Amino acid sequence: MGKVGSGIKAGLIGGLVSGIFLASANFIVMTVYKEAYISMFKKVVEKLIEEYGVKFPQGSPEQAALVMYNLSRIQGSIYAIIMAVVIGIVVGAIVAKFYEKLPFKNPLVKALLISYIILAIKTGLSLAFSGIGGFKPEELGIPQEITVLGYVTDIVSYTILGLVTGALYGKWMPKAEETLEL
Numbered sequence: 001m002g003k004v005g006s007g008i009k010a011g012l013i014g015g016l017v018s019g020i021f022l023a024s025a026n027f028i029v030m031t032v033y034k035e036a037y038i039s040m041f042k043k044v045v046e047k048l049i050e051e052y053g054v055k056f057p058q059g060s061p062e063q064a065a066l067v068m069y070n071l072s073r074i075q076g077s078i079y080a081i082i083m084a085v086v087i088g089i090v091v092g093a094i095v096a097k098f099y100e101k102l103p104f105k106n107p108l109v110k111a112l113l114i115s116y117i118i119l120a121i122k123t124g125l126s127l128a129f130s131g132i133g134g135f136k137p138e139e140l141g142i143p144q145e146i147t148v149l150g151y152v153t154d155i156v157s158y159t160i161l162g163l164v165t166g167a168l169y170g171k172w173m174p175k176a177e178e179t180l181e182l
Helices: 003-032 034-052 061-097 107-129 144-172
Strands: none
Touching: 003 034, 003 061, 003 144, 034 061, 061 107, 061 144, 107 144
């Protein structure tokens, strides 16, 4: 397998490990802060009903909010795994493709660097686009600790991604004599 293939494979596994952590954290945080999430979803439902005339099959805003909460706990965890795997593949491919051009000699540090750069881009885009679509986070009453937990879990998950991807790529990367072809 070539160097990019090894990087993609390492990133896929790193993304899977990171995604499982994120999915678990999402499920736990949503369970612990159940009432806050249901209250937030209720505000969203009420706004959709009042401003856009949306009709929910569940009937009351409370019932619709509960359905949204239950779906979000499961779908959010699945989405976290899928997105972490995709991001892991990107990290692995970048590390492999630009390995010699990246600073540092250690593949762990190189993968961590790329992981943190992608985290910074993701966080910047998230902050830039928050509130688009008529739902500003402060209007929804999201508790500050949920926001802080989100940032902490992101930092931990991208650290896991970088460490696993770097360790595996360092183990699997083709050596100079193996890449020579006649």
